[in-house]
Amino acid sequence: MFKQILQTHSFEPILLEKAKGSWVWDVDGKKYLDCVSGTWCTNLGHNHPRIIKAMKDQMEKLIHRNMWFLTPVTLEAAEKVLDFVPKKFDAVTFLQSGSEVTEYSISLAQRVTKKRKILSLKDSYLGAFGLARESSYHSGIASKLKIPYPICSTSNCSCLDEHIELIDHILQKYADELACFVLEPIMVSGGVLKPCKAFIEELCKRLQNAGVLVVSNEVTTGFGRTGKKFGFEHFDIRPDIVAIGKAMGNGYPVSAILTNNQITDGLTPAEMYYAQSHQLDPLGSVVAKTVVDIFVEEQIIKKSQPKIKQIREIFESLSHPFIKEFRTHGMLFAVSLQSHGNILSKEILIKLKYELLKEGIIAGASLGKELLRLIPPLTITTNEIKILDEKINKAFNSIY
Template sequence: MREHGSRLILRTNQFEPTIIQRAEGCWLQTTDSDRYLDMESGIWCCSLGHNHPMVSAAAVAQMGRIVHLGPAFLAQATIEAAEALSRLTGGRLNRVVFLSSGSEAMEMAINLVRQATGRQMLIGFDQGYLGAFGSAAEASGPTSTAKCMKVPTTDCLRCPVGATPTTCGEPCIDPARHLINQSAHEVAALVIEPILASAGVIIPPAGYMRKLGALAEEAGVLLVVDEVTTGLGRTGRWFAHQHYYLQPDVIVLSKALGNGFPIAAVLCSADLEAQVVEKGFRYTQSHQSDPFGCAIANEVLRVIAGEGLIEISEKVGEQFKKAISTLSADFPQVREVRGRGLMIGLEFADHDGRAAEDLARKAQVKLRERRVVVGLSRLHPVLRLLPPLIIGEGERILFLQALELALRDLRS
């Protein structure tokens, strides 16, 4: 392992002492012919695996045609990408803008609903993460801000009232109902992640989500669904809101859309577009709807459909979750294994006088020592797995072996 010049890179976070030379599929290759199994797809972006050959070929071909255009022009690749995404909504959302990152696109979505309704207030989940800056950051996390009121995330594992399956959702829906009914006149939108990856793979119950959607609709509050992490097959559906039969007014996508290349999309209806255009809405950014990213997105969408990755994510995800649960049953440190498709979380419990947070952190370190990369939630003691949807059986077995050894290490 060789020290590198990481001191030159602003310390926004801690870096590993090795550098990655290339990556392929689920693997990150270091300069030392050593490699890591990437169970996080970068940061949940490379759903087709790193360096997917068809995506790389499409990028090279587009690079030879046209990369970027000024705001007065559109290219065929951009139109095609908009058509492909709109088709995924059954044509209901048929206005699309492409940007570069999830945070930017969430910002744009919030901007749109505020302009359309003339209202400033948002309602969001108290454990949500919607972006790194601006209004999206303000609407993230438990702290109430002046511009975003919070509803419960329905964190069932920590249900404060011990609801049963029949009463499930009700203790959470009551405060949400109260908030929406009282404040609808000042609220632009309910802005939610359908499954919360950052919070620690929190999966709200379907009944709660359906009621929340219905309450917003009845009250005339728009619904913005942040599919930045969950979208395009990650949870076994094209969109995770389909698990709840929600009908969003705005959908935001990023991450998997570029398979690692920075591209994001905001989808809304022609009606919403008409409302904002009437109010003089204009927006220009250098890399808005650039053909290069759109050509990559087109290929990503073709590969997902062509290789049946939505179905694979659901089926393989279920098998993998079961295998992790079976293995973890021998380790009382693991409190719960949960997930949807290939978004899986392992939550730790306090054990033998050691705090769950400490156990989860140590498990992550032990896996990293075995060259396996997993995520760690900031809110809860949860290891996060969002591997490429193309993860093979051999790689899943390698992960299970490494996990078993890491969990054994926690005993010592």
């Protein structure tokens, strides 16, 4: 099937044709409630009318330009994004994908510090290629260092006391080699896992005191996905670099890196150099600008809070012996499954995914982690949540 497409990964035997809001339609006219927001991108729902209009207007003026020139809309977008992100930043550049912006964030940190090693948490996913790929799940060169981390849900935890030796060890052994610590505030690919607040705050503070830069990878967690504008706001930290993507384009490929002049002032123009054909293109810029405007003017994050609560209550009401754990952080939901009776957890996950698909619900499934994941648009409606409730209960009840 689909032999003309290079099989870089597996595909469902369904051809999608159009989308609107929380819904997508296949070529046969069947509609599906998209509870993974495309590839975790459409926080505002598919084909938002303001974004479509802004793109059409810009396409009639200028889509692409030579990379040595800027456009007014790019300068406007830069100001909008800088104003939207907390913990004031001075400068931004627009790229295309989350993988690219994470790659450049790491590369920039290495140029600034003149060091090579990259620190991250063991369940982090940082990108699909290059330095970021080496620091994700994939095997790579010795520049990467992945560490275990505590998870807890209380403010009076003893995690820091129990893991202070790990922080001491990292600083004593690697501080002189570390360029940056890349923090994914919630490990979404890793299983919707949030590291202990006290541990992350102490780790970031001591690393920054030792001259190690902190990069907050907000590609998935940015733009309201965790219940706040950005995931790093769940911690009392101040990142040196922020990488954003996915929801900033709401389905269009645009990403951004933000940093401060004090970080880059010591670099020569040659050391700062990074260029690709579509960097800072006006079409991506107008999308980013419009997305920020919608988030601010329509109070998207505030309005998503009761809907987050509604969906959380759906999962909390489920009572099945094959449910191991339920995790939620903002509009991120995951159900960890376990084997029960003669049915393996992997089989349960596959059956759940396809029962939901049959019922018109697109959900994510992580084989190997045995995790069912839902990441719906922040703009999902109350009526759509009622449909989701009905279909989830039907799918879960179908296992036995």
